[in-house]
Amino acid sequence: MKPILEMRNISKRFTGVQALLDVDLQLFAGEIHSIIGQNGAGKSTLMKILSGTYTADSGVIYINGKQVQISSTADSAKLGIGIVYQELSLLNNLTVAENIFLGREIVNGVQLDNAKMSDMARKSLLELGIENIDVDQNVEVFSLAKRQLIEIAKVISIYPRILILDEPTAALTNEDTRRLFNILFKLKEQGICIVFISHRLAEIKKYCDSGTILMNGRVTANVRMNEVNELQIIEYMLEDNFNTFHRKWRTKQHKKQPLLELSDIYLHNQVNYVSCEIFPGEITGFTGLLGAGQDILWRIVYGAQRKDSGEIRINGKRVRITCPSDAVQFGIGLLTENRKEEGLFPEMTCQDNIALPSLKHFRIRKYTPLLHNRRIRNSCNDLAKRLSIKMRSLSAKVKLLSGGNQQKIIVSRWLMKDLDILVFIEPTRGVDVGAKTEIYRILESLASQGKAIVVISTDTTEILQLSDRIYIMVDGKISTTLNEPTDEETLARLIQGNPEKKVIA
Amino acid sequence: MTTIRTSAETNKEERFKGVVETLGIFLVAVVLFVLFSLLTSRFSSQNNLFNIIKQVSIVAILSIGMSCVFLIGGMDLSMGSNMFLSAVLLASLLEMGANVYIAMLVCVIACVVTGTLNGIIIERLHINCVIVTLGSQLAIRGLALVLIERFNSWIYVKNPVTRYINTGKLAFGLPTLFFVIIVLYTVVGLLLYRTNFGKQIYAVGGNPRAAALCGFNNARIKTLCYTISGIAAALAGIIAACRLGMVNPSVGSGYEFDAVTAVVLGGMSLKGGEGSVFKTLIGALIVAMISNFMTLYGVDANFKDCATGLFILLAVLFNRFTQQHST
Numbered sequence: 001m002k003p004i005l006e007m008r009n010i011s012k013r014f015t016g017v018q019a020l021l022d023v024d025l026q027l028f029a030g031e032i033h034s035i036i037g038q039n040g041a042g043k044s045t046l047m048k049i050l051s052g053t054y055t056a057d058s059g060v061i062y063i064n065g066k067q068v069q070i071s072s073t074a075d076s077a078k079l080g081i082g083i084v085y086q087e088l089s090l091l092n093n094l095t096v097a098e099n100i101f102l103g104r105e106i107v108n109g110v111q112l113d114n115a116k117m118s119d120m121a122r123k124s125l126l127e128l129g130i131e132n133i134d135v136d137q138n139v140e141v142f143s144l145a146k147r148q149l150i151e152i153a154k155v156i157s158i159y160p161r162i163l164i165l166d167e168p169t170a171a172l173t174n175e176d177t178r179r180l181f182n183i184l185f186k187l188k189e190q191g192i193c194i195v196f197i198s199h200r201l202a203e204i205k206k207y208c209d210s211g212t213i214l215m216n217g218r219v220t221a222n223v224r225m226n227e228v229n230e231l232q233i234i235e236y237m238l239e240d241n242f243n244t245f246h247r248k249w250r251t252k253q254h255k256k257q258p259l260l261e262l263s264d265i266y267l268h269n270q271v272n273y274v275s276c277e278i279f280p281g282e283i284t285g286f287t288g289l290l291g292a293g294q295d296i297l298w299r300i301v302y303g304a305q306r307k308d309s310g311e312i313r314i315n316g317k318r319v320r321i322t323c324p325s326d327a328v329q330f331g332i333g334l335l336t337e338n339r340k341e342e343g344l345f346p347e348m349t350c351q352d353n354i355a356l357p358s359l360k361h362f363r364i365r366k367y368t369p370l371l372h373n374r375r376i377r378n379s380c381n382d383l384a385k386r387l388s389i390k391m392r393s394l395s396a397k398v399k400l401l402s403g404g405n406q407q408k409i410i411v412s413r414w415l416m417k418d419l420d421i422l423v424f425i426e427p428t429r430g431v432d433v434g435a436k437t438e439i440y441r442i443l444e445s446l447a448s449q450g451k452a453i454v455v456i457s458t459d460t461t462e463i464l465q466l467s468d469r470i471y472i473m474v475d476g477k478i479s480t481t482l483n484e485p486t487d488e489e490t491l492a493r494l495i496q497g498n499p500e501k502k503v504i505a
Numbered sequence: 506m507t508t509i510r511t512s513a514e515t516n517k518e519e520r521f522k523g524v525v526e527t528l529g530i531f532l533v534a535v536v537l538f539v540l541f542s543l544l545t546s547r548f549s550s551q552n553n554l555f556n557i558i559k560q561v562s563i564v565a566i567l568s569i570g571m572s573c574v575f576l577i578g579g580m581d582l583s584m585g586s587n588m589f590l591s592a593v594l595l596a597s598l599l600e601m602g603a604n605v606y607i608a609m610l611v612c613v614i615a616c617v618v619t620g621t622l623n624g625i626i627i628e629r630l631h632i633n634c635v636i637v638t639l640g641s642q643l644a645i646r647g648l649a650l651v652l653i654e655r656f657n658s659w660i661y662v663k664n665p666v667t668r669y670i671n672t673g674k675l676a677f678g679l680p681t682l683f684f685v686i687i688v689l690y691t692v693v694g695l696l697l698y699r700t701n702f703g704k705q706i707y708a709v710g711g712n713p714r715a716a717a718l719c720g721f722n723n724a725r726i727k728t729l730c731y732t733i734s735g736i737a738a739a740l741a742g743i744i745a746a747c748r749l750g751m752v753n754p755s756v757g758s759g760y761e762f763d764a765v766t767a768v769v770l771g772g773m774s775l776k777g778g779e780g781s782v783f784k785t786l787i788g789a790l791i792v793a794m795i796s797n798f799m800t801l802y803g804v805d806a807n808f809k810d811c812a813t814g815l816f817i818l819l820a821v822l823f824n825r826f827t828q829q830h831s832t
Contacts, residue, residue: 304718324717
């Protein structure tokens, strides 16, 4: 059989990061093909090249044996590639029918032919076997699962030959996932090629026909799903442990008083009665699949997200944290994975970005509101030196810095504030390999100074290399606590949420 | 030490670009000044320049408040009404025989209250700032109108202090109002660039989510900006009353748009978090120069508004042009 789409030797480089290197991909009609890999393995980049969001630095793409150029999203749509993105692209304030026909409305003279559009929308939903969706309702009234289906119906209605689904099941329940696949099977029978991206190996194994496994921008294996088991897939996904980071220093004693205790933290549908203890001088890792609740849990602790119930204790004393300023007062700092949206002040200088929360300690005199600029500068310079931040000067705008250096700027912000508990959500996302190790070293040295470090990451390698203790979350609950080091296969398996299966040899 | 990554040459080039960018609006002012001086010789006479300073003072002071509100991504359309309230209060209190300094203090306090109320409604009840201040614009003006009605809608302001503010010269033969502007802009400059609160204003305006996660009380900071806007309007109202020597129902109407014009000319973005209050001052100067020139040149009153609008559009275009070529 000839492939419907073939990508050959695709390479793509971003500043400092080789996102893809000589990637080959073959897709066949009537197949569900999965792209598998950890965060940052290059899955999204590869799909964005197919969709025309990015263009590859080198490599060729063939569709039905003919070489094609995809340089814009319009190109890819013309070639019959339809994509359902992770963040749904539906407009909530329009009806289902309006969404499905967005940009190619049916007109009757100059007037929109709403009746016909509703009719056709209804038909295309029915064709997919989707019932109980009133196409004249606004999209916002439907659940996430239904919106996902509407989005698929929208993409399907332009009759794509290749349908790409980027993590469609991350927010779906098992039941919804099963229904989604029933629809995908139908499409498959019609000869459409489906590309499925997910972190949930169980799903991939169960529903997909074949898969391409990526690791650090390279293809490590092409597999037929009926020929491999989950463990083998995991092995292909994980890096070889050459040149990786090793902790030089770890705490030995465990008899200390916990600095921070969480008990029965609960948020409806997101976090399910979580209790844990965080010790000073340790790096505590939290991991799980995307959406397993580990990041929401820590946003709750930081006061950035409300909780339904639960108790937070610091040094044994119960504290009330309702907003981030409370948390900062109690010595907790949070660094989120969205540096741009939630961390940096891009138009402000590096100095301001570092010193902002600590400025009140730099008054000229105690009751004078004016600040002592030189003292701020000196103390920022000290921190910049300590974390070896590369920047032109402290008065350069922070938006000009690279991802790794921006991350260090935010780290130094909380260091200046001298907080006891530092929570890092995905500390190395969007950071190149060199800076990654540097950030690991910084985390390690902070822990050695007696600070409690919490790292939340979906990157299992990172979690294993860093953590003294690992909490694994599945469906909003802590499923396993690992006090001893373990290997990546075990961890990857635990994250998938099937601890009782004895897959390990 | 920080590592220097760029070569000296690109550094120089970038610095030049930065200079052009900062000078952009300043260049506009200089070009207009030269142009107007060439067109009418009277424009650059000492007397007229003093006149411009006096004329600019009201908009310049209003613009301080509008800048602070713009920096947090807000808008205050009630400034003209607040200014009117302050002028009416000053005039009526003087009319009733109150001490002039106490009267001024009452004006400021009243506008602090209205400004803060604006802020509280916008930030605590989460209602759009344009809607809220449009409403309070009417409410405040109505309140002040009720007050001025009792004095037959026309109050003369006759007091040695108010006269001194209008015509007095403090030093070097320069009008007192010149020094008032300098002092106020120094104070707000120190506030914005050398205090914790000022930095927080920029932070909250630039990235509210990050600011909240830094532990800042966004609502408080933003509300205080509306308070500052109230204070600025109160001062502008006092000066308007002094300048005119009387208060009637038309005082302050439409002034908020002059302030918006000055702020936008100064290059502040409606998104917030960007811009400099000193450029706003130059923006206000441009507005005043254009209007002064129109009067001197004898432009027909009906055509004046139209021409002023065109000049402002041209100035904004020129400003945008220099900024685009520098970034």
